[in-house]
Amino acid sequence: MADRQRPEAETGDPDLEILRRIGAGDGAACALLVDRHLRRITALAGHMLGNRADAEDVAQEVFLRVWKQAPAWRSGEAKFSTWLHRVTINLCTDRLRRRRETGLEAAGDPASDAPLPDAGLQEAAVVARVQAALAQLPDRQREAILLCHFQELGNIEAAAVLDLSVEALESLLARGRRRLRQLLLEEVPDLTGST
Amino acid sequence: MMSETMTLERLRALIAAYGGKPSNWPAAERAAAEALLARSPEARAALAEAEPLDTLLDAVPALAPSPALRAAVLAGMPRSNRSGRGTWWQGMRDLLGEFGTLPAVRPLLFASLLLGLFAGYFSDDGSTESNTDLIQLAVYDDAYSEY
Numbered sequence: 001m002a003d004r005q006r007p008e009a010e011t012g013d014p015d016l017e018i019l020r021r022i023g024a025g026d027g028a029a030c031a032l033l034v035d036r037h038l039r040r041i042t043a044l045a046g047h048m049l050g051n052r053a054d055a056e057d058v059a060q061e062v063f064l065r066v067w068k069q070a071p072a073w074r075s076g077e078a079k080f081s082t083w084l085h086r087v088t089i090n091l092c093t094d095r096l097r098r099r100r101e102t103g104l105e106a107a108g109d110p111a112s113d114a115p116l117p118d119a120g121l122q123e124a125a126v127v128a129r130v131q132a133a134l135a136q137l138p139d140r141q142r143e144a145i146l147l148c149h150f151q152e153l154g155n156i157e158a159a160a161v162l163d164l165s166v167e168a169l170e171s172l173l174a175r176g177r178r179r180l181r182q183l184l185l186e187e188v189p190d191l192t193g194s195t
Numbered sequence: 196m197m198s199e200t201m202t203l204e205r206l207r208a209l210i211a212a213y214g215g216k217p218s219n220w221p222a223a224e225r226a227a228a229e230a231l232l233a234r235s236p237e238a239r240a241a242l243a244e245a246e247p248l249d250t251l252l253d254a255v256p257a258l259a260p261s262p263a264l265r266a267a268v269l270a271g272m273p274r275s276n277r278s279g280r281g282t283w284w285q286g287m288r289d290l291l292g293e294f295g296t297l298p299a300v301r302p303l304l305f306a307s308l309l310l311g312l313f314a315g316y317f318s319d320d321g322s323t324e325s326n327t328d329l330i331q332l333a334v335y336d337d338a339y340s341e342y
Contacts, residue, residue: 031269
């Protein structure tokens, strides 16, 4: 009984109680879950897809899956945020694959709330250059860097999202950062002076 | 990976993978890594090498969700979660999110509601068609469109 009253302590998953409330028909819990995760999920999709429209489509699709999954969520398996990141990455990967198959590039407005020209052309150019370098990385290296650097996930959770060991995650991260350094600092050595 | 002491080699591996911010390093190794940084000039030099790339990555802003996205996500919540719980005001607040919690917004919403009620009351000239009338008008309209 005591365990049931303390699901977070049992599993370390801070979302478990909210998911239980959603399963019980609590609308306020749905809003709470959205406010806890929508920002990070949109940011991740934005970094992966490169435009707002696609990123918001994916975020919406992720939450449709959340609403379907929440009532059946069980403790003791993956942490909810781990599952959420994995679903987001899978949906983005599907879109990126479809884009490659159809030869479509990312279109529309930029993904990030990047500085507009009047806020500094130099700064906007640096951001665009970094985004382009990230896009050149192999998928798994880019995902590892997005999870650890941009989403600020711990190494254990990031490894779980990518279904890897921590050692394999570190190898991906190191190779990804080495390639970014080549692309951004060795090939364009004055880039840091522009930030 | 748990270690009481940190070698320079392991610290370099951490920096190569996670960058130069201790907050991004594995929690289990952070304290030992910071202790090594405090006593080793080589460790600090390795950290300084990571800084330019970290600065560039930090320059990329994150996409923030629009209020319309939040509303659309909430509109997709299960039907069973939409009714029977909380007040109508709670429902409005959930839908409006942070915007709805701003102190200045509540009087505006209330004023909008009153304005709508007044406008509806005073614009009613008694000639409102019933559903049956509207259907009949649609039939006439269809028939007329043939000419």
